[in-house]
Amino acid sequence: MNGPRSPARFATEPLSRSAHMSKRVFIGTATVAALALSVFALTRPSDAQQAGAPVPPVATLDTAALKGPKQPILFRHDIHAGQLKMQCQYCHYSVNVSSEPGIPSMQTCMGCHSAVGGTTDAHRAEIKKLRDAWTAKKPIEWVRIHAVARHVRFPHSRHIKALGNNACATCHGNVARMPQVYKVNNVNNMGWCINCHLERKVTRDCTACHY
Numbered sequence: 001m002n003g004p005r006s007p008a009r010f011a012t013e014p015l016s017r018s019a020h021m022s023k024r025v026f027i028g029t030a031t032v033a034a035l036a037l038s039v040f041a042l043t044r045p046s047d048a049q050q051a052g053a054p055v056p057p058v059a060t061l062d063t064a065a066l067k068g069p070k071q072p073i074l075f076r077h078d079i080h081a082g083q084l085k086m087q088c089q090y091c092h093y094s095v096n097v098s099s100e101p102g103i104p105s106m107q108t109c110m111g112c113h114s115a116v117g118g119t120t121d122a123h124r125a126e127i128k129k130l131r132d133a134w135t136a137k138k139p140i141e142w143v144r145i146h147a148v149a150r151h152v153r154f155p156h157s158r159h160i161k162a163l164g165n166n167a168c169a170t171c172h173g174n175v176a177r178m179p180q181v182y183k184v185n186n187v188n189n190m191g192w193c194i195n196c197h198l199e200r201k202v203t204r205d206c207t208a209c210h211y
Ligand code: HEC
Pocket: 071, 075, 077, 080, 081, 086, 087, 088, 089, 090, 091, 092, 103, 104, 142, 143, 144, 145, 146, 147, 168, 169, 172, 175, 176, 180, 181
């Protein structure tokens, strides 16, 4: 819980992820607000229409056919990270500095969505779920997709430092093109870890990865 920024924990943090809470880093309200404002200034909805490749509105997406677990709100990475070109680290802010990348709190979302209500009926319907949850102070219970077993240590920050800031795609695939996140690599397969460690001449000592 001791992050490099503020250790304050939001009441809005998802409950379903509480198992991982002890490992997660939280940042303070002021920091979130400042970040949100600076990015919001760069990504006003009017600019957003021009940035990146056009993506289909929810209404024309076959949501039932999307890969990956269905989330309580259809939060589209292809819109936020793709079309709006938001940096992964804007939301997964602790990925460089801690073992856990962190899932953003509702506060991060509301930095924009108290103003951005959506331009299509389908977008408005999904954003309304976010706003209702915010008003009710009811955390969004995002379904976790990648999780290694408790006996395994996976330090995200070490990997990002070694593989570079754009390394996310090496392990997670091109998330910026995904309407809904799905698992591209089986992170619960030791062979996957070992293959890369072998290739890159990194340790294969059991105790490096196992508690
Ligand atoms: C506007 C905030 C935001 C941005 C920007 C963002 N994400 Fe996310 N990300 C989320 C939220 C919220 C979730 C949880 C819901 C979901 O899985 O879609 C998530 C989930 C994920 C997951 C799945 C986590 C799990 O449960 O295993 C991965 C992987 C991920 N993001 C990678 C990325 C990458 C890579 C980028 C940049 C290309 C990125 N994200 C940009 C908000 C964001």
